[in-house]
Amino acid sequence: MQRQTSHQPRTVFGRLRRDVRGNTLAMMAAFLIPLCGLAGSAVDMGRLYVTKVRLQQACDAGALAGRKFMADSDDTALDTNAITQARTFFANNFTSGFMGTPTFTATTNPYPFVPTKTSDNQVAGTASTAVPMTIMKMFGSPTIMLKVTCEARYDIADTDVMFVLDTTGSMACQPSQTSGCSATIGSYTRPDGTTGYYNQEVSGSKLSGLRSAVMNFYDTIAANVDPSTHVRYGFVTYTSTVNAGYALPAGSMVNDWTYNSRRIIGDANNGGATAQTKKPVTKAACDAAATGRSPATGYTTNGQATLVTTAYATSDSSCVITTQPLKPNWRYTKVSYDVSQYVTGATVTDPSKITGATSKWQGCIEERDTTPGVSTFDQDNLPADLDPDRLPTTNATRWRPMWPDVVYYRGNTTSVDYAGNSANPYGDSTSTSQFGQYTALGNYNNIAYGYVSCGKPVSRLTTMSRSEVSNYVNATDFKPQGGTYHDTGMIWGTRMIAPKGVFADDTAEWPGRNAPNRYIVFMTDGDMSPNEQIYGMYGIEYYDDRIANNTTNPSLTAYHNARFVAECQAAKSRNITVFVVGFGQTLTSQLTACASPGQAYYASDNASLTTAFQKIAKQVAMLRISQ
Template sequence: MSIIRRLLGERDGNVMLLTAAAVIPLLAIIGGGVDMSVAYLVRGKLQNACDAGALAGRQIMDGADWDRTSREEAERFFHFNFPDGLLGTRDVSFEIAPGEDDDNELVGVARAVVPMSVMRVFGYNQADIEVNCNAKRDMGHNDVMLVLDVTGSMNDRPSAGGATKIARLRSGAMGLYRALDDDNGSVTRFGIMPYSHTVNVGRSLMNKDIVKEQPYVHVERNCYYYNGRQYCYNNYTTKWVNINESSWNIGKGGGSTGGNTQNFRTSGDGCIEERPSIGHDQDPYEIEDTVTRADVDTRAGNAGNQPELQFGRYDPGVQEAETQSGCPSEASTMQPYASESAFQTAINNATVRVTGGTYHDIGMLWGLRFISRTGFYADDNPTERDGIPVRQHIVFMTDGKLDTDDASGRNDLYSAFGLQRFQGRVQGSGAIRTRHINRFNSICTLAKSMSVTIWVIALDVTDTDDIEPCATSSAQFYTSDGSDLEQIFEDIGRGIGNLRLTR
């Protein structure tokens, strides 16, 4: 008893004993913190990998079709983001499949085992981690305007060979339709704007939009030579003139339809001459190298007495000085297509006429006019349907650089801007091609400011400097050799779709 009393009364070494006793719970706290930090880190990475796999799998699906390719794509993205042995994990698994109640939604679960380091001493050997992920393509509503190059070079075969570029376009565009054809209650509408050096939009306009009398170029004919000089009869002035002094003149009239706007619009050959820029009259007829919102949206009044706001008739028959002309197929405003075959027919009809020069600005301008919510078709372009927003997109595809007629008129190509050599309508500094590039860039910038997403496809083009900046971002710019055109259209369709996580 005396020994015990002495031990109880002895204070020497008590601090050491107390410290030793405290080490065990302290180690548990520190070790548990270390191990749990690893477990939480694994959980975060496992969740990210699960999300990536679900999104990738849903992205590659065609509609609600879940197949081996889709599953393998989901697994590939999961394992890329969570490689084997990451942070010492083992028994990693990833399961994903369509949901039982909604086959448009993918439901996934990922599991991993995290071995404990310090906590193993206390009997905790591992932490079992499990996370869930869901992904759904919530398409919403989309208006998609196709602005398609149908110039003469589209009849050529691409550098890689095979079918012509226009044939590849006709089949490739189906990829866009299929990628957006999800049966989830969303509404997708398409407009089609084939373009060359003009556009065929007459049927989509009203009589008030077409000018009754417009300027034409006249060249003197019935010529004769006298004393070394050529004299020609001018039908407009009814005088014989020295062609060396005046070889042409500008007349004004109703053209081949005599000013009958209804006949012109419904003829199927309703290609137009672009009107002056807003703020200018027909005399002088000036088109600026920049485009404003007013240029896109302003429309003539019902009285039809505002020629500066009206469009001319593309009329090669009376434009005497032209040596190259052509009118592409008719454009179509925004509308839904009930089936792939109906959409295929629309694309085929829009690409029948393949001819002419490459004026990107006229195609983009009218594509923007067709999709604008504040202009000609405002009543048909709503911002939402049943409370769900309608997103707007322009898909612009071309096979070449902007290619205008030379200002000297060596070819005298008759475009939507008239005959530049004689009529000099397009204003601005630099070469005429530069002015049209400036217009194109201005339209692209304007479209983006109107919340329109622009997707650009350069088909078999080696120099893309003119068109690449038009895309909303580098992610919306694609190049194609022709063989992958359908896949590119499909990728754009998937990009237009609003893929989102639903967990």
């Protein structure tokens, strides 16, 4: 059957409907309008984002500048200078006409940035501007208004700063004098009236630079602190020991301690005997002429004694009287003494002498018990001397007074008997050399040349005025003396600022306030340089072996360095930020390891020391954006 085909009329519109040629072009034309809208939206949204970011940055900068220059007053309104500075910094960060925003000048009213003073003496601000649309303007989009807010404050929470300062003999020299300056020895009168010795400073000494740097640090903090902020300062000056005894609370010191001293063990002949015969005499009269005495008693203050013996002959009633001059025979050894009165600051008789000499404690200490021969320490199980939290509850954890007057060199680690070669007093040594055998550490040369030292007393954390800080670093006893032991300074600096331990009350938070930020500023001009012959915080290490445990000097340095780094870690683990400044001293690996990350500084001269201290102070008093 033949299929029928229907033929419809071919009209113009019908042909157009069936003709698909050129459809892509038509579709592109139709989609062009929404695509332009999307592209324009992206462009203008990007412009809005960039403008808002820049506006926020400018607002922050203006608020920071306003807070920086804000006058300290009770006015509720921000002072004119702070407003001017805030606007200047805003304009430097958001230029007039940026991204087509309205232009402005210093006299534009209203100004696009408005800084204000808050109720808690900070600076807040609002910044606003109009951003005209570009492509989206063709679609009827209006100009967009942007507004941001900001607030700036000094991030100087209540703050404790402990200065740990190297005041050893080399600080008397200029920074450029790396090999020493041959400073002469001078004397000064301590606040308690006793005489001290020190290395006389040359012009432009490092110690003079340190004084200026400390004052600049104080001024930098003072210029940036809020009236409501509490700042406390403390000082530890260190050599081979620290003068901290009188800062300790009652019950912190032992009542007796054993020193490398001497005691009389008997008599020694002081020349030949003389004999005299008398007759006739009775036996009773002969016996009465004798001055029988026990050995080691009856000496005069110059060390003389005599022993008179008699021999009676009944055959002729004669009496032979023999006189023997004597002097004390000393045993140089470890001797235990009662120090209960000595540690009070009272003047006491020197028990190691027969001259009637007296002693008065300056305040320098021997450290409490430690573990010798150790170079790696467990922070969770530190020995008593390295544990800043350990309270003095037993003799092992209490401190001991340094007593150089009763400490003597004896030449070896064993006991030595010696009757002396001096006539004033009899029985003593005539040596005047440093660490000469049988000489007391009170010997002038031992003190003057740093084999024993006792510097300025520490200052516990407290609020200090500028004049009080100045008085401390310019005091008559802020003198260069002694040798360099970084561990002694760090042990006491950490101990005095740690949130627990014997000085915990000093660094406790103020009532109703958060805990203070805690900082140690550690400054040294030299390498660790222990000496076996020095009498310091651990006794005379040649005799006492409290650190290296019978090792030689090079190992002694390594052991002290290990203790130093361990104590730095103890500080940092207690959220104490440690700044370290090497003054004319290369930053050794130990000094760098001691510092908190990025907080080790090198100062080549007095000017750069001040700069380093100023940088540290600015970090302590950091200005920040709070919102």
